[in-house]
Structure formats: C-alpha cells, structure tokens
Amino acid sequence: MIKIIIYLGPSLPVDEAKKILSSDAKKEVTYAPPIKRGDIPKAASDGYNIIGIIDGIFFRESAVSPRELMEILKSNIKIYGSSSMGALRASELDIYGMIGVGQIYKWYKDGTLNSDDEVALSFDSEEFIPISEPLINIRETIKKALEEKIITKIESELILESAKKLYFPDRRWNKIIELTEKKIGKDLSKFSKFIENSRVDVKKQDAILLLKKIDDDSK
Numbered sequence: 229m230i231k232i233i234i235y236l237g238p239s240l241p242v243d244e245a246k247k248i249l250s251s252d253a254k255k256e257v258t259y260a261p262p263i264k265r266g267d268i269p270k271a272a273s274d275g276y277n278i279i280g281i282i283d284g285i286f287f288r289e290s291a292v293s294p295r296e297l298m299e300i301l302k303s304n305i306k307i308y309g310s311s312s313m314g315a316l317r318a319s320e321l322d323i324y325g326m327i328g329v330g331q332i333y334k335w336y337k338d339g340t341l342n343s344d345d346e347v348a349l350s351f352d353s354e355e356f357i358p359i360s361e362p363l364i365n366i367r368e369t370i371k372k373a374l375e376e377k378i379i380t381k382i383e384s385e386l387i388l389e390s391a392k393k394l395y396f397p398d399r400r401w402n403k404i405i406e407l408t409e410k411k412i413g414k415d416l417s418k419f420s421k422f423i424e425n426s427r428v429d430v431k432k433q434d435a436i437l438l439l440k441k442i443d444d445d446s447k
Contacts, residue, residue: 230255235263237283238351238358240435249439265290284313310438311431312347330434350397368428
C-alpha cells in the first residue's frame with residue numbers, strides 16, 4: 229500500500245482535490261493543512277512514501293526548511309512540489325531529488341520569479357479560503373486582459389504597480405482597481421467584469437497538475 233500525504237490549503241479546495249487524487253485499493257491518500265516546519269519528519273515517521281507540498285505557512289509560523297526536506301530526500305520517500313511553498317522549495321531542491329511540477333516551479337527555477345511575495349496570500353485559518361490574491365495570479369490576469377485588449381499597456385502597468393504597493397494580505401482586486409482608478413481618473417468597470425469571469429489562477433492550475441502527476445506515478 230502506497231501512503232500519500234498532500235499539504236494543501238488555499239490553492240485548491242480539498243473536495244476538488246479528492247476528485248483527482250483519492251484513496252483506492254493501491255494507495256491511501258491523506259490531505260493535511262498547509263505545511264510548516266516539523267511536519268516533514270513526522271510524515272516520514274508516520275510511514276508516508278509520497279509527500280506532495282502545495283501550500284505552506286510563510287509568516288505566521290516557521291516555514292518548512294530546505295534542510296529538513298533534504299534529510300527526507302536521502303531516503304526512498306518521494307517529495308513533489310508545486311503552486312506555492314511547494315514550487316519554491318522544489319526550485320531549490322530539485323537537484324537533490326525533489327520533483328517540481330507546474331509553471332510556477334519553472335518560473336522560480338529559471339529566475340523569472342525570485343520572491344516569496346509572488347505566491348503569498350492571506351487565507352482563513354480554518355477553511356483555507358483565500359482572502360487576498362497572490363501577486364502571480366494578478367500578473368497573469370493582467371497579462372491575459374492586455375492580450376484580449378480589455379486594458380491598455382499603460383493601464384496594465386499601473387494596475388500591477390498598484391498591486392505591488394499593497395502588502396500581500398491587502399491585495400484584493402477591488403482595492404487594486406480602486407487605487408488604479410484614482411491614478412488614472414478613469415473607470416475600469418470593463419476590467420472588473422473581466423476579473424469576475426476570466427481571472428487567471430496559476431496556483432490552482434499547478435496544484436491540479438501535481439495531483440495528476442502523483443496519481444499517475446502511484447499507479
């Protein structure tokens with residue numbers, strides 16, 4: 229029996245995750261809250277063969293350290309990472325055997341992204357519902373809106389500038405748009421509508437890819 233533990237929080241609802249990766253005759257799958265320091269050694273001692281890291285604690289408690297992951301990678305336990313803390317640690321530790329999955333991992337690996345701030349967000353500590361928007365999703369949503377000519381090049385730059393100036397727990401689309409409208413003296417209702425229907429969620433996309441990868445690898 230393969231034992232799998234997935235550290236998941238605001239990137240993807242657990243109910244959706246279970247539709248992709250769940251327990252069956254060959255594997256036992258456990259979903260745990262966002263990873264923090266000390267969780268990895270416990271998972272190893274509990275007999276998990278595969279560890280998937282999607283979300284993790286950044287500021288409220290000590291983050292999972294590269295050192296504790298490296299110790300586990302010396303064993304036969306596989307560790308996968310994507311989306312958020314998982315992507316960040318995988319970009320640092322893939323040379324030691326950690327398996328990175330998804331676009332955000334690739335961006336951290338090639339230097340396109342270089343800050344924790346890109347994936348950080350505030351979320352409800354009990355239900356893990358996102359309260360703010362991660363900067364990486366904001367970037368990609370702005371890029372898509374520009375490509376579809378919902379906003380101009382100048383507007384796209386000012387929207388991103390407004391987002392960057394906010395501390396990560398305060399990055400909410402209504403606040404970002406409000407700040408930008410004050411700068412340009414123009415209504416951005418068309419962009420607001422675009423966000424409602426077409427916002428990009430790279431973190432969710434990458435979380436799904438990780439679950440599919442682990443499901444394939446554990447068959």
